[in-house]
Amino acid sequence: MVLQDFEKKIFKFIKDYKIFNKYDKILLGVSGGKDSISLLNCMSKLxxxxxxxxxxxxxNHGMREEAGRDEDFVRQICKKLNVPFFVEKKEVFKYASEKKVGVEVAGRDLRYDFFFRTLKELNYDKIATAHHMDDLAETIIYRIIRGTGIYGLAGMVPLEGVLAKPMLCVSLEEIENYVTINNIPYVEDKYNYSLEYSRNKIRYEISPKMKEINPSFQKSFFRLASTVWEYRDEVEKKFNERVHKTDENSYKIKLENDFFDSEVLRLTFLKFQKYPPNMEETKKVLLMKNKGYRNLKGLKIVKEKDFLIVTKDNNAA
Amino acid sequence: MVLQDFEKKIFKFIKDYKIFNKYDKILLGVSGGKDSISLLNCMSKLxxxxxxxxxxxxxNHGMREEAGRDEDFVRQICKKLNVPFFVEKKEVFKYASEKKVGVEVAGRDLRYDFFFRTLKELNYDKIATAHHMDDLAETIIYRIIRGTGIYGLAGMVPLEGVLAKPMLCVSLEEIENYVTINNIPYVEDKYNYSLEYSRNKIRYEISPKMKEINPSFQKSFFRLASTVWEYRDEVEKKFNERVHKTDENSYKIKLENDFFDSEVLRLTFLKFQKYPPNMEETKKVLLMKNKGYRNLKGLKIVKEKDFLIVTKDNNAA
Structure with a gap:
């Protein structure tokens, strides 16, 4: 099989970051747009x-008459490629107004809910989505503006749990070239979900200005993200070395009085599905004296000699 | 002496980051604008x-008739505060066209050249400039767009060598409030140096859009920078532990096969005043076999067991 540069790039990325293993069973999220149709094409070859x-x-988001056509379009392609096709119809607008969330958030929630249920039913290993380098850059910009440390700066990661993003290494422009050169049909899905205020501003007002400064600015974001992915691996390695789950609601952290103490503490909050404390709060915790304690975001943290005991505080609000 | 919140904030920052020591002799760069006049006021109290x-x-940049008035203005204030005043007149426009650089770069070159000479003549310890949180945010945006790893993401640091930036912790808005509330006179210097293309775009087109997403977006940049400053300290600690200068032109790096190997190698390039290699190049060096060698940016790197020997390659271009 002859591979094109675009495909080779994605396969190298998949290999470098161990996104998929041999024999993996992978569910692809495909809207029918050029991004996800490219994903389907590449993954089919791979x-x-x-x-x-x-x-x-x-x-099927049920939001426009085109939604039915998009569904048929993807179904036909799957038939041709001999890939099983699963579809679910949801009224995204209705869900958005009921839940009082934006249409973009509603669409994402419903999509991932469907993807995860299907993954479980099929007993599959991974969900792959078509997020690309421009999406990565946007997310990093958003994170920085809203506030993040180094760990959160990654924006997106190639593989997190079962969620795989094998196209983070290619830009939207490269995707557009790929579908054009290969005459690959796709549907226009960019108006499917109206972007929320900040995303809209980043995509249409901030990113184009960055492009004027550096035409391949997305690559700068990608390279920065790559270094952050390595950094995250290091933090997780330290977490595994220093933190032990003592029971369902409790972690014991060994303090080493080094740079990673604060990142390991913050990661512990993430393990409890809690948003990590900011730097000032983190420092206060690390500077506690023996037997000192603090309650933070529903977690109780007690200092015992060189250890921090972090426990879910069931009495907290 | 009663300190205002603005001043307290700066003094805490100076203390937290050990920017100045007791009895330090400090040369303040003062243009007469609100930033540097605030710096002069605060430092005078401190x-x-x-x-x-x-x-x-x-x-005195000699660029407009106002330049002489700016000089007189700063001289008068120094007289009132009883602070010695040093001035030099340079034709910035002429220098810029001779050196074929932008006016902004020319102004900066001439200013720092003057500051460093004066520092040496006075036998002083540090040069303090009035860079603030908005400058920091701009620099980080610029760095990310042009490409940087985590280490370079800091943009600016509170103290680097003799260069001190004690006002990185306050925003332009806070400076404006400070001079307004205290009725502090200053000169308008924002048109002194025309900003180069990218800076201009960031200041007037990108930053305002970020502000629309988060009104205190500069604080997000400041907090991110603070975590990067800690990260840099850690990298420098590792550098000091692992790298030994064997002679004037040579460093010996002990490899530990961990995350910091690549950052320590990159920092070694900076010690030679060389722009560090990118990640791909760095990886290739770290993956060399025993006795393997590479030439990079005028440096020769040889692998010897668990060490890298980095030598200035005098034969290189």
Missing amino acids: SHIYELELSVAHL | SHIYELELSVAHL
Whole structure:
């Protein structure tokens, strides 16, 4: 099989970051837009090399008459590629107004809910989505503006749990070239979900200005993200070395009085699904004296000699 | 002496980051604008507490008729505050066209050249400039767009060598409030140097859009920078532990096969005043076999067991 540069790039990225293993069963999220159609094409080629098992999940958002056509379009392609096709119809607008969230958030929630249920039903290993380098740059910009430390700066990661993003290494422009050169049909889905205020501003007002300063500014974001991915691996390694789960509601952290103490503490909050404390709060915790304690975001933290005991505080609000 | 919140904030920052020591002799770069006049005011107050010795350096850029008035203005204030005043007149426009650089770069070059000479002549310890939180945010945006790793993401640091930036912790808005509330006179210097293309775009087109997403977006940049400053300290600690200067042109790096190997290697390039290699190049060096070698940016790197020997390659271009 002859591979194109675009495909080679993605396969190298998948290999470098160990995104997929041989024989993995992968559910692809495919809207029918150029991004996800490119994903489907590449993964279909890769599946023969890596002996992967693929299925496609498509959420019919029921928002326009085109939604039915998009569904049919993706179904036809799957038929041609011989990939099982799963579809679910949800009224995204209705859900958004009921839950009082934006249409973009509603669409994402419903899509991932459908993807995760399908993953479980099929007993599959991973969900792959078509997020690309421009999405990565946007997310990093958003994170920085709203506030983040180094760990959160990554924005997106190639593989997190079962969620795989094998196209983070290619830009939207490269995707557009790929579908054009190969005459690959796709549907226009960029108006499917109206972007929320900040995203809109970043995509249409901030990013184009950055492009004027550096035409390949997305690559700068990608390279920065890559160094942060390495940094995250290091923090997680330290976490595994220093933190032990003592029971369902409790972690014991060994303090080493070094740079990583604060990152390890913050990661412990994430393990409890809690937003980590900011730097000032983190420092106060690390500077506590023996037997000192603090309550933070529903967690109780007690200092015992060189250890911090972090426990879910069931009495907290 | 009663301190205002603005001043307290700066003094805490100076203390937290050990920017100045007791009895330090500090040369203040003062253009006469609100930023540097605020710096002069705060440092004058602090000098009594810390027993600092202050002098002011002012570059007369000779670019407009106002330049002479700016010089007189700063001289008068120094007289009132009893701070020695040093001035030098340079034709910035002429220098810029001779050196074929932008006016902004020319102004900066001439200013720092003057500051460093004066520092040496006075036998002073540090040069303090009035860079603030908005400058910090701009620099970080610029760095990210042009490409940087985590280490370079800091943009600016509170103290680097003799260069001190004690006002990084306050925003332009806070400076404006400070001079307004206290009725402090200053000169308008924002048109002194025309900003170069990218800076201009960031200041007037990108930053305002970020402000619309988060009105205190500069604080997000400041907090991110603070975590990067800690990270840099850690990298420098590792550098000091692992790297030994064997002679004038040579460093010996002990490899530990961990996350910091690449940052320590990159920092070694900076010690040679060389721009560090990118990640791909760095990885290739770290993956060399015993006795392997590479030439990079005028440096020769040889692998010897668990060490890298980095030598200035005098034969290189």
